[in-house]
Amino acid sequence: MSRPGLFITFEGIDGAGKSSHIEGLAEAFRAQGRTVTVTREPGGTPLAEKLRAMVLNDPMDALTESLLIFAARRDHLCQVIEPALARGDVVLCDRFTDATFAYQGAGRGFDLEVLSKLELMVQTGLAQEPGFMRNPDLTVWFDLAPEIAAQRLAGARVPDRFEAQPVEFFRRVAQGYADRAATAPQRFARLDAALDRHRVWQQLTSVFVRRGWLAIMVATQGGGQ
Numbered sequence: 001m002s003r004p005g006l007f008i009t010f011e012g013i014d015g016a017g018k019s020s021h022i023e024g025l026a027e028a029f030r031a032q033g034r035t036v037t038v039t040r041e042p043g044g045t046p047l048a049e050k051l052r053a054m055v056l057n058d059p060m061d062a063l064t065e066s067l068l069i070f071a072a073r074r075d076h077l078c079q080v081i082e083p084a085l086a087r088g089d090v091v092l093c094d095r096f097t098d099a100t101f102a103y104q105g106a107g108r109g110f111d112l113e114v115l116s117k118l119e120l121m122v123q124t125g126l127a128q129e130p131g132f133m134r135n136p137d138l139t140v141w142f143d144l145a146p147e148i149a150a151q152r153l154a155g156a157r158v159p160d161r162f163e164a165q166p167v168e169f170f171r172r173v174a175q176g177y178a179d180r181a182a183t184a185p186q187r188f189a190r191l192d193a194a195l196d197r198h199r200v201w202q203q204l205t206s207v208f209v210r211r212g213w214l215a216i217m218v219a220t221q222g223g224g225q
Ligand SMILES: Nc1ncnc2c1ncn2[C@@H]1O[C@H](COP(=O)(O)OP(=O)(O)O)[C@@H](O)[C@H]1O
Pocket: 012, 013, 014, 015, 016, 017, 018, 019, 020, 021, 142, 152, 153, 156, 193, 194, 195, 196, 197, 198, 200, 225
């Protein structure tokens, strides 16, 4: 019996804890017989990974940055996301367009109307039905105060161009996510990412159980701090 694909994205400010849970969720889906594609943005294809390296390392103006991110997204949609969804995979994608609205839009102050136009252009013309716009079926939003995220990241890894931004930048990004969630409340599931890893995992799995996408509460993940 073939099942429809599921497109799930993970969002939040840097250090909110997304990466700590995506692979665990992939395992939970695999344990229930689903084929899972785990991917990320910017990136997910050889071309998009080259664009990612530029975006994360080279200073550039906000329009250039947005164009590169959306170019990477188009390649990723065409090469990876759409084929995986057509096969019936569960696609778990670490960040997608909400990040562009939060980082380039709210964080850098770039024009949201231009971003909306790029979003429409890049996310249509992919599937069979004319006018269909690809959007996530669900976006898990790891909501965390920027001060806590900064503490978690301090010393944890070498910061990229965004992670090196001051806490004030992340306050704007966090507000950008909140604004975006308010425009599509049925698509967003907000997690309280300030809780310990085990409780975040419990919140995460219960979102999927409630939707009938995972059959049972899956055993604990992560554990320590
Ligand atoms: N619930 C949590 N409580 C405390 N620390 C956490 C928690 N989740 C993740 N961390 C730690 O915080 C840092 C950032 O987590 P990570 O999953 O890489 O975040 P993101 O992918 O959202 O940037 C890592 O050092 C990780 O071990």
